Amino acid sequence: METIEETATAATEATETRRFRVFRFKRGDRGPHLDEFDVPVTARTTLFDAMRWIQFNRDPSLALRHSCLHASCGTCGVRANGREVLMCVTAVHDLGREITVEPVANIPVLTDLVVDMTEFYARFHEAHPLVRESGFDLGAEVPEGLATYQRYEDCIECGLCLSACPVVATTDRYVGPMALAWAQRILEEPRDEDVLGVRDWADDPDGAWRCHAAFECTEACPSNVNPAARIMQLRGTLVGPSLTGREMRG
């Protein structure tokens, strides 16, 4: 007689096959094409697992970008059936019977599903502090000798917001949601950065004013940055002094 453990294990081992259409492009190719693969999957298989399976069992030339496998590094962003996701935390089960996998949009493709993040990072203002006050106080005391509990900024620099933004789709001059969200975080918590410099950088037709509130970025963000809300708060901050007469201090 099967124990509950065995039934559970059997359920997760039950395999079925899903068809994947994967974007392929090597430099020197005339253009990209889609390769089809049938991959065995279980209830637990992630999109990363499936792409890895293809890489090791069908086509070793398939290039993939990944690192942490737990939505912390932001390197495995792709579009699955047109929607921006991180491969490592997306269950194949949630994607449908046939799945088209493409690189994220609005960033130049390096090879296959890998994009070259140089232009992504170039969009940020140079002030890029990684660590912030924790904000997860849990009603706790801070240990003797520490000023405050710290943690990393939520943004994992995955580029999903940049891919999802309909405005970026029409112009590369718009800095993009993540760059503005990061700027807003600096205005909220300066950490010795040049706050007035960041403010002036954001107060630009291709900065905070290019956003048209589609909110696709917030939908796509896997890390609760809520870039659209941050951009709106940023606008409030930029406009505030004119309305209240109170200048922002640097």
Added chain:
Amino acid sequence: MSDTTRGDGVPGSSERAARGPVLRKGVGPSPTGWFDPRGRAIGSWAFAVNRITGLGLVFYLYLHLGVLSLLLAGESAWNDFLEIATSTVFLGLDVLLLFGILFHGLNGVRVALVGTGVVPNRQMALFWAGTVIGTIVLVYGAVHIIGSG
């Protein structure tokens, strides 16, 4: 097989350095940008329809001015117009116009409230509230417009 380029032997260096193709969202070979809200969330639909109704209202504005200029052309010209203006098709277009005004106006209020940081986290709630108000007014208006014909 061998390709020892650039002295340091790293193959394909110049091809690697070149800017790769940039994909844009949208269906088909050419990028359709904001015009293609398929596969996107409600916020994008509102964004796209806002633009379409905006263009539509601008077009309507010129049409309206053109029509009003018929007043200068005399009574019979205006009466001819009124005949068309009371036909069912035209009244149907009036309802469409009403939809455009309501959507653009209400969504505009939503964008104003959200876009200046007043209620940035309530954009979905505002959208549905606007939809409810807009639907009530549209139905009331449609009944009266078409009923008057």
Added chain:
Amino acid sequence: MNAHASRTSRPHVLIVGGGGTGGALAHDLTLRGIKVTLVERGEVTSGTTGRHHGLLHSGARYAVGDRESAIECIEENTILRRICPGSFEENDGLFVAITDEDMEYLEPLLKGCADCGIPTQTLTSDEALRLEPLLNPELKAAVRIPDATMDAMRMPLRFFATAKHGGAGIHSYMEVEGLLVHDHLVSGAVVLDHVTGKEGEIRADIVVNATGPWAELIAAMAGVDVPIRPSPGVLLALRGRLSNMVINRMHKSGDGDIVVPQRALSIVGTSSWTVDDPDDLGVPEDHVRRMYEEGSKLIPAVKTAEFRAAWSAARPLIGSTDQVDSGRELSRTFKTYDHKETDGVEGFVTITGGKGTTLRGMAELCANVICAKLGIEAECQTRDTVLLPHEAYYAA
């Protein structure tokens, strides 16, 4: 020796493997004036380096059973905070005693830390709960130690960024398919470029095998053997930041005995078994369950926290291949193998073992060996060189 005779004005070192060790070595050698090319088959840190829970070790975990490791850890912990400022969640950590048996470990832990130079602060249960309210309320005592959290990818990326801007050639998506070996001399590698699909050869005076748990596979290309056993462990990411400090179980190393905060996630780890193929690890369900069980003994909220991800990462453990299967008994120190000495093969060095925290120290050791082989006198400068920020890696 042929390799040196054919050298041009600057010696050229080819590093195979773009993990933390490879990156730190590229940086160290570049500072010593050596021309460096690094090739990595995927994205940098995509092997084991990017996958760990992000602990910057205080060394306390090894203070009782593995003093050598503990001392390495606390030294590197201090250095990394100095050369990578702004790259850590510097909240310290706690060793927490849950059972009476755990309490027997308290004295040895304190003594071991004192012997290794790891500062400690003993806390009562009340004091610990004031710092971390979600801890198991039945805890008996806690010891505060200078653990910290790192971003497992972004911290090593600073080494790559600095090396690249210093002139090193860092090439991701370039896979080594074979080594150029003739007459017991390694003179370079045959690589496949996954960006263009083209093959090529890269020649170098010394080839360094810095591939972590893949070390045996690369070494075999040169016809030599290294005693590396890939030893994976399971990790579990849960939604919710359940602590700000790193929480460790006060006992000898065991499964699920650490909870590391990372942004708005909590990472519970880890377990241990050995495999033959570092590319085929699997994620055993019973190990994942064990993470929930053991983790919730430290922080009860683990039991009901929302699942984010479960994955495996392979440690490169040094030891002979016929050792026991669990892998935990093997030493965690790192070692450099100059294959001229061990196998009579010139031009080939393997660096392996170690952990995320000791990347810079491993690189220093290996760079010393490489400089000696090349007949170069150059001091290590990595202890005090502040690294470029991680985003500089992607700057043109």
